[in-house]
Structure formats: structure tokens, C-alpha cells
Amino acid sequence: MSTATDQESYDIRQQKKELRKKVKADLKLLTAEDIQSQSRQVWDKLIALPEYQSAKTVGVFLSMPKGEINTDFMLQHAHNNGKTLYIPEVGQNFEQSNMELVKVIVNADNAEKSKPVHYNWPRNKWGIPEPPSEMPRELAHPGDIDVLIVPGVAFDSQGRRIGHGKGYYDRFIARMRQKNDSKSGSLEPVLIAVGMKPSFVDTVPVSANDFMMDRLIFPNEMFTFERTV
Numbered sequence: 001m002s003t004a005t006d007q008e009s010y011d012i013r014q015q016k017k018e019l020r021k022k023v024k025a026d027l028k029l030l031t032a033e034d035i036q037s038q039s040r041q042v043w044d045k046l047i048a049l050p051e052y053q054s055a056k057t058v059g060v061f062l063s064m065p066k067g068e069i070n071t072d073f074m075l076q077h078a079h080n081n082g083k084t085l086y087i088p089e090v091g092q093n094f095e096q097s098n099m100e101l102v103k104v105i106v107n108a109d110n111a112e113k114s115k116p117v118h119y120n121w122p123r124n125k126w127g128i129p130e131p132p133s134e135m136p137r138e139l140a141h142p143g144d145i146d147v148l149i150v151p152g153v154a155f156d157s158q159g160r161r162i163g164h165g166k167g168y169y170d171r172f173i174a175r176m177r178q179k180n181d182s183k184s185g186s187l188e189p190v191l192i193a194v195g196m197k198p199s200f201v202d203t204v205p206v207s208a209n210d211f212m213m214d215r216l217i218f219p220n221e222m223f224t225f226e227r228t229v
Contacts, residue, residue, distance in 0.1 A: 013203040016162050023154045025027055026198035027067040028093045038196045039070040041219035046149070049215070051190045057145035059086040059101050059189065062118060065127040069196050078115045079104070086140045087118070087131070090168060099168035102131060102144065103138040142176050148189040150213065153199060159212040160204035160226045161193050169173065173211045190214050 032040075046052055063071045078085055084103035106117055121129040130138075148188045150169055153160040163169055178188060193213040200218050216223040 006150075009207065012205045012207055016165065019201065019205065020152050020153050020162065021065050021167065023198055023201065024067060025064065027153075027196065030067070030196065030198070031152060034146055035070055037195065038089075039221040040073060042069060042194050042196075042217050043074050043077070045217050046074070046192060046194065049192070051057065051147055053214075055190075057084040057086065057146045059088075059140070059145045061088050061149065061151045068179070069194055070173060071149075072119075072219070074149065075118060076116045079106075085117065086145055088168070089130070100174045101140040101148075102135075102211040103140065103144075104131070105138065113133045125184055140176070142178055143188065145189040146188075148173070148176075148191055150191055150193040152193055152195060154201050155193055155195055155199055155216050155218075156201055156204040157216075157223055158204075159193075159214070159216060160203055160224065161210070162206070162208045167209075170209055170211050174209075192217065194218075 017039070055212050060071055060075055060078065062075075075087075085104040086098050087104055089102045090099045104117055118129040118131075121132055124130050134164065150161065151161045152169075173189075173191065185206065191211065191213045192215045193218050197219055200221060206212075211223065214225055
């Protein structure tokens with residue numbers, strides 16, 4: 001027997017599904033030039049933030065080939081400025097794997113600072129770069145990441161976000177924040193969501209387990225929020 005809560009959850013899932021479909025269609029209309037231009041505007045704002053400048057460790061996603069903000073500049077900037085990078089790893093089965101963030105370990109003698117750290121990494125079947133098998137696998141634990149740069153499909157001005165529907169980031173953030181020092185009121189990692197213009201919408205439907213962002217950055221907008229839980 002279904003309850004009002006079950007119906008509400010179903011309605012939210014359907015709203016999310018419809019919103020993803022619309023926003024993804026709009027993102028597909030962006031040209032490569034649009035993506036590069038909007039991406040750089042976002043990164044110029046992000047690298048000026050005090051949270052980023054003081055961060056020793058940064059979690060950054062690797063971009064999909066199309067329809068997503070390009071992270072090449074961000075990865076290169078963080079690496080060249082001595083920050084430790086963590087990048088997502090979800091395994092070969094996207095449907096069943098939880099996401100981990102893996103520490104990027106490069107041979108300083110072979111690193112080329114003029115190119116993104118991942119420029120010669122192999123790509124998986126989705127066209128996303130992934131760490132080479134010879135790189136040591138060190139996973140992030142609570143307290144390891146100062147700033148987490150979060151992708152998504154849609155965001156609104158209240159800090160709400162939806163991704164692609166698998167829940168990878170919400171589950172990962174929940175694990176990373178399990179051991180926060182409640183006395184200090186500190187929430188780590190700081191969650192900075194980034195997106196391009198089509199991803200900024202009036203309202204994003206959310207569920208109880210969806211995390212709100214600390215900052216949202218778009219090419220022409222930036223929002224900051226006070227988070228206490």
C-alpha cells in the first residue's frame with residue numbers, strides 16, 4: 001500500500017527526470033567555443049575564492065566529452081599551484097559502483113606543467129579520462145579534501161543541485177562529512193558547484209538525501225550560502 005510519502009518521492013523523481021531531460025537538451029546546443037568560454041569564466045571566479053586559494057587539497061571531476069563544463073584548465077591550475085588533486089573513480093559498472101576520489105600521483109620528472117595532468121591518460125568507454133593502471137591508488141578519507149568541485153545537470157539560486165541520477169556525489173559527500181567536528185561548526189569539504197548557463201534554473205526539486213552546495217558558480221552568476229548541517 002503506497003503512502004503520501006511514497007507518492008511525494010515518486011513525484012520528485014519524475015520532476016528530476018523531466019528537468020534533466022530539458023537541461024541536457026539545452027546543453028547539447030552549446031558549441032565547443034561556448035563551452036570553452038563559459039568554462040574559463042567559471043574558473044576565473046573560482047580560483048579567486050579564498051577557500052580555493054587556501055586549500056591544500058582539491059577534488060575535481062574529469063569532464064565528459066560533450067555537454068559539460070570543461071575542467072582541463074582547473075586541473076592544470078590546481079596542479080601547477082602545488083595543490084594535491086583527487087579525481088573521481090566509479091569503476092567499470094556505473095550502475096552499481098559507489099564513487100571514490102583517488103589521489104593524483106604523478107612522476108615529477110615526467111609532468112608537463114603546460115598540459116593538464118590527465119592529458120595522456122586512457123579514456124573509458126564514456127570518453128572520460130581515468131587514471132592509468134600504474135598510478136598508485138590512494139583513496140580519499142574524511143578530512144583529506146579541503147574543497148570539492150561538484151558537477152551537476154541543474155542548479156538553482158538556493159544551492160540546490162541534481163546530477164545524472166545515480167547519487168554518486170551525495171553518497172560520497174555523506175561519507176566525507178561523517179567525522180566533522182561539530183563543535184567548530186566546520187563542514188568539510190567545502191562544496192563548490194559549477195555549471196554553464198543552461199544549468200541555472202528557477203527551481204530544482206530535491207529529496208531529503210540531496211546535499212545543498214556551499215557555493216554555486218556560473219559564467220555570469222555566483223552564490224554563497226551559510227551551511228550549518
